[in-house]
Amino acid sequence: MTNSQLTPGVVPGRLPATAYREHFADKDPVFDRHEAQVAADRCYFCHDAPCMTACPTSIDIPLFIRQISTGTPEAAAVTIWSQNILGGMCARVCPTEQLCEEVCVREVAEGKPVEIGRLQRYATDTLMAKGVHPFARAARTGKTVAVVGAGPAGLAASHRLAMHGHDVTIYDARQKAGGLNEYGIAAYKAPDDFAQAEIDWLMKIGGITVKTGKSLGRDISLDDLRKAHDAVFLGIGLAGVNALRAEGEDKAMVRDAVDFIAELRQAADKSTLPIGRDVVVIGGGMTAVDAAVQSKLLGAENVTIVYRRTQDKMSASTYEQEHAASKGVRIITGAAPLRVHGDGAVREIEFAYTIEGQDGLALSAETFVLRADQVFKAIGQTLEGQPDGLKLEGRKIAVTGAGRTSLPGVWAGGDCAAGGNDLTVTAVAEGRDAAEDIHASLMAGA
Amino acid sequence: MADLTSNFIGIKSPNPFWLASAPPTDKEYNVRRAFEAGWGGVVWKTLGSEGPPIVNVSGPRYGAIWGSDRRLMGLNNIELITDRPLEVNLREIKSVKRDYPDRALVISLMVPCDEESWKDILKRIEDTEADGVELNFGCPHGMAERGMGSAVGQVPEYIEMVTRWVKQYSRMPCIVKLTPNVTSILPPAMAAKRGGADAVSLINTVKSITNVDLDAFSPFPTIDGKGSHGGYCGPAVKPIALNMVAEIARHHETRGLPISGIGGVTTWRDAAEFMALGSGNVQVCTAAMTYGFKVVQEMISGLSQYLDEKEMALSDLVGRAVPNFVEWQDLNLNYVTKARIDQDACIKCGRCYAACEDTSHQAIAMKPGRVFEVKDDECVACNLCVNVCPVENCITMETLPLGALDERTGRRVEPYANWTTHPNNPMAVKAAE
Ligand SMILES: Cc1cc2nc3c(=O)[nH]c(=O)nc-3n(C[C@H](O)[C@H](O)[C@H](O)COP(=O)(O)OP(=O)(O)OC[C@H]3O[C@@H](n4cnc5c(N)ncnc54)[C@H](O)[C@@H]3O)c2cc1C
Ligand SMILES: Cc1cc2nc3c(=O)[nH]c(=O)nc-3n(C[C@H](O)[C@H](O)[C@H](O)COP(=O)(O)O)c2cc1C
Ligand code: SF4
Numbered sequence: 120m121t122n123s124q125l126t127p128g129v130v131p132g133r134l135p136a137t138a139y140r141e142h143f144a145d146k147d148p149v150f151d152r153h154e155a156q157v158a159a160d161r162c163y164f165c166h167d168a169p170c171m172t173a174c175p176t177s178i179d180i181p182l183f184i185r186q187i188s189t190g191t192p193e194a195a196a197v198t199i200w201s202q203n204i205l206g207g208m209c210a211r212v213c214p215t216e217q218l219c220e221e222v223c224v225r226e227v228a229e230g231k232p233v234e235i236g237r238l239q240r241y242a243t244d245t246l247m248a249k250g251v252h253p254f255a256r257a258a259r260t261g262k263t264v265a266v267v268g269a270g271p272a273g274l275a276a277s278h279r280l281a282m283h284g285h286d287v288t289i290y291d292a293r294q295k296a297g298g299l300n301e302y303g304i305a306a307y308k309a310p311d312d313f314a315q316a317e318i319d320w321l322m323k324i325g326g327i328t329v330k331t332g333k334s335l336g337r338d339i340s341l342d343d344l345r346k347a348h349d350a351v352f353l354g355i356g357l358a359g360v361n362a363l364r365a366e367g368e369d370k371a372m373v374r375d376a377v378d379f380i381a382e383l384r385q386a387a388d389k390s391t392l393p394i395g396r397d398v399v400v401i402g403g404g405m406t407a408v409d410a411a412v413q414s415k416l417l418g419a420e421n422v423t424i425v426y427r428r429t430q431d432k433m434s435a436s437t438y439e440q441e442h443a444a445s446k447g448v449r450i451i452t453g454a455a456p457l458r459v460h461g462d463g464a465v466r467e468i469e470f471a472y473t474i475e476g477q478d479g480l481a482l483s484a485e486t487f488v489l490r491a492d493q494v495f496k497a498i499g500q501t502l503e504g505q506p507d508g509l510k511l512e513g514r515k516i517a518v519t520g521a522g523r524t525s526l527p528g529v530w531a532g533g534d535c536a537a538g539g540n541d542l543t544v545t546a547v548a549e550g551r552d553a554a555e556d557i558h559a560s561l562m563a564g565a
Numbered sequence: 566m567a568d569l570t571s572n573f574i575g576i577k578s579p580n581p582f583w584l585a586s587a588p589p590t591d592k593e594y595n596v597r598r599a600f601e602a603g604w605g606g607v608v609w610k611t612l613g614s615e616g617p618p619i620v621n622v623s624g625p626r627y628g629a630i631w632g633s634d635r636r637l638m639g640l641n642n643i644e645l646i647t648d649r650p651l652e653v654n655l656r657e658i659k660s661v662k663r664d665y666p667d668r669a670l671v672i673s674l675m676v677p678c679d680e681e682s683w684k685d686i687l688k689r690i691e692d693t694e695a696d697g698v699e700l701n702f703g704c705p706h707g708m709a710e711r712g713m714g715s716a717v718g719q720v721p722e723y724i725e726m727v728t729r730w731v732k733q734y735s736r737m738p739c740i741v742k743l744t745p746n747v748t749s750i751l752p753p754a755m756a757a758k759r760g761g762a763d764a765v766s767l768i769n770t771v772k773s774i775t776n777v778d779l780d781a782f783s784p785f786p787t788i789d790g791k792g793s794h795g796g797y798c799g800p801a802v803k804p805i806a807l808n809m810v811a812e813i814a815r816h817h818e819t820r821g822l823p824i825s826g827i828g829g830v831t832t833w834r835d836a837a838e839f840m841a842l843g844s845g846n847v848q849v850c851t852a853a854m855t856y857g858f859k860v861v862q863e864m865i866s867g868l869s870q871y872l873d874e875k876e877m878a879l880s881d882l883v884g885r886a887v888p889n890f891v892e893w894q895d896l897n898l899n900y901v902t903k904a905r906i907d908q909d910a911c912i913k914c915g916r917c918y919a920a921c922e923d924t925s926h927q928a929i930a931m932k933p934g935r936v937f938e939v940k941d942d943e944c945v946a947c948n949l950c951v952n953v954c955p956v957e958n959c960i961t962m963e964t965l966p967l968g969a970l971d972e973r974t975g976r977r978v979e980p981y982a983n984w985t986t987h988p989n990n991p992m993a994v995k996a997a998e
Contacts, residue, residue, distance in 0.1 A: 152957070152958075153910065153956050153957065153959075156957060160634070161634065164856045164857075164859075164860070166857050181859075182859065182862055182863060185832075185860070185863045186863050186866060186867065189832040189833055189834055189863060189867050190834065190867075191833070191863075191866065191867045191870050191871075193870055194866035194867060194870050197866070198866070
């Protein structure tokens with residue numbers, strides 16, 4: 120193929136073959152033993168450590184780092200997984216700069232935190248590489264639980280339930296388990312099919328059956344699940360997307376960023392993926408940054424993120440924004456899309472600058488136009504396909520305590536449940552805690 | 566998970582990690598929290614005689630030395646034995662032991678060197694249900710000036726005499742805690758054994774001054790312009806403690822005498838080393854004082870992982886390295902190794918070069934591109950380069966097989982032979998004609 124970065128339109132193969140391999144390789148490769156030792160030595164083993172409080176799953180970080188520094192990363196992995204069974208994925212995808220590492224006393228003192236995420240990966244990778252699954256199932260209880268959604272929330276809940284001896288059946292609408300671990304996370308954060316490897320490892324606990332291609336609402340109903348099982352956990356994430364509400368948004372080559380990313384994640388050969396020469400991404404979160412960065416990595420010449428509010432309001436962290444900038448992505452803030460121009464497919468997109476007033480955001484008369492042969496919408500995902508009869512809070516499933524919904528015997532957690540912050544690690548924490556609550560209530564009745 | 570259950574002279578504990586008699590075991594509040602954190606046992610902070618309690622200074626009582634990153638390497642203290650009333654301690658000991666029957670609780674004692682004092686204190690502690698007593702013949706400061714602590718531990722006859730009294734007036738297992746402030750640890754250990762001790766524990770702290778205040782011209786910790794020597798402990802004293810433990814473990818007169826190893830135990834690895842050199846269990850003070858009670862969790866996970874990997878029981882570890890602790894004259898002088906630098910692991914700092922070129926045997930070549938290579942014809946295998954290299958396992962010592970050529974001496978590697986038969990030794994034992 121003879122396409123280059125300058126080829127007009129939306130085409131594949133803009134880069135030499137070797138570039139794809141390089142671009143989608145591990146962003147922060149695993150530490151070797153020496154690096155891990157040096158990094159671990161910096162930990163002060165703080166009392167009541169702030170990092171531990173900041174971690175939504177409350178991993179005992181000082182303890183696991185001490186275990187690494189004394190030459191037992193295997194024991195460190197057990198410490199991590201006892202709190203967070205997807206500690207391997209979290210080590211790769213957690214925005215640590217907003218979580219544990221942000222509050223590390225060395226970040227506060229020197230601006231250089233202990234590299235907790237990478238140490239966590241070193242430990243979990245070490246024991247996973249040995250094929251060891253260090254947890255065993257309790258005696259079977261005879262109780263069964265249905266888990267809907269095989270994302271981080273559903274997987275964490277399932278593992279904990281199985282460990283307590285319950286039999287778990289997971290139903291997921293997609294063809295593969297993993298949720299956004301498999302279909303959403305940026306490719307360079309979890310390369311080499313890590314999501315599936317981690318699931319295979321997690322399933323070693325036993326007692327979990329996964330049924331993919333089964334959609335709640337289409338193939339199964341909540342009523343049937345409640346009849347057939349002793350409890351139900353919903354971890355269905357956010358399957359819908361917000362509409363842009365700009366004129367012409369139905370033109371060709373205007374699409375949801377999450378679909379683009381899912382396709383990219385599933386493509387074994389990234390050079391076959393068509394990408395525009397001028398790509399515009401609308402939004403200000405992690406999805407917008409990931410879509411923009413990966414567009415650039417696929418060879419787009421110009422990639423621009425346009426966000427309607429001020430930069431400090433972007434939900435993508437400063438670290439993520441800087442990462443995007445380092446890849447050559449341009450970020451424009453304080454502008455909202457007015458209309459999409461083009462004959463069939465998008466050609467350019469018109470924006471108005473916004474004014475942040477007392478009663479919200481208003482459009483100013485000042486406009487500008489960006490050339491675009493591809494537009495990605497990343498303005499937020501929404502709950503979709505939730506069963507009837509569940510009380511909602513805002514646009515998510517209302518929960519009290521450890522994920523109890525308004526229906527008896529039905530729990531929910533992860534992105535689909537109210538509260539939380541739409542992070543993988545939070546989904547894991549909520550799934551785990553709901554599982555403990557389910558376990559307690561099933562055993563109380565036993 | 567390996568079984569870490571420990572039985573030390575009949576005293577059972579869920580793991581071999583005990584807290585040494587010191588501030589961490591000073592009172593009920595601490596000891597309960599220590600047990601909650603996972604410690605297998607404690608030796609209660611040393612009790613004195615009935616009467617007005619001991620008085621401590623109210624200025625600083627610690628001095629310290631630090632490694633890089635201000636990691637605490639050595640701690641020195643001028644604290645005395647417990648300064649709380651005897652009855653309060655006894656009541657608390659009883660209450661803790663009742664609630665934690667599975668943990669070891671040993672009472673440390675230090676009273677004046679006369680039979681009545683010892684008889685009296687042993688009677689008073691009788692109904693605490695404690696598992697044993699430890700005789701503090703170790704404190705090198707304060708109490709020693711009053712004829713107790715290391716003042717007893719430095720005179721083998723006193724050790725033997727007091728131990729005998731304790732065995733006569735009490736049925737409890739008796740551990741004698743030794744001071745390292747002696748030229749040889751063997752006479753005190755032998756005396757304890759003669760007196761009937763069930764075990765010895767060592768080391769207590771080493772007499773020390775950690776630093777001097779260069780404005781006040783006083784040793785530190787400075788109390789109103791003056792300083793006194795203290796007792797030194799922490800990672801820095803571990804090598805001293807290990808050697809003393811090992812000497813007792815291998816000497817034909819003391820071999821088999823149970824040992825509770827103390828001195829700088831900070832990680833599972835330190836504990837395993839003490840046990841390999843003959844300690845039945847270990848006691849910890851400074852590591853807990855530096856990092857809090859939670860450190861024991863790493864010791865537990867680390868030791869059990871190690872035992873699992875070695876497929877060894879805890880009891881197999883105890884004393885495992887003792888037969889290999891020999892005199893210098895028994896070392897194989899025909900054993901030849903050479904340093905090897907792993908070029909992939911090398912970070913090109915050049916420290917090995919500086920060390921060998923300036924202070925050893927000029928056996929490392931620095932080549933273009935900062936490539937460092939060992940010259941086999943110069944390397945005497947001292948392993949200084951290994952020790953100064955910041956990257957673990959980057960430089961290793963390779964053993965030359967029998968018959969291989971040692972390029973430095975031009976000779977082939979021969980079978981075992983030591984100094985006792987070496988031709989350069991004027992006292993060499995001649996092989997029978
Ligand atoms: C592009 C993108 C990048 C992200 N990057 C990061 C990151 O770097 N770090 C981070 O911490 N977080 C990141 N997140 C957020 C993170 O992925 C989510 O918070 C997390 O995956 C939520 O887990 P979950 O289990 O609640 O939902 P999901 O991971 O969304 O899983 C839900 C599962 O439910 C299934 N499902 C949905 N509806 C039904 C139905 N009706 N019937 C059956 N099954 C159904 C879905 O197929 C899916 O498998 C990112 C999100 C996106 C979109
Ligand atoms: C502040 C302080 C007080 C101590 N008090 C006692 C004591 O009362 N009785 C005793 O037997 N040892 C006492 N020790 C010595 C410890 O029990 C232990 O033998 C020594 O600290 C070495 O162990 P470590 O290196 O783990 O600290 C004390 C140590 C410290 C630091
Ligand atoms: S540790 Fe600090 S606060 Fe606590 S008693 Fe000592 S000097 Fe006081």
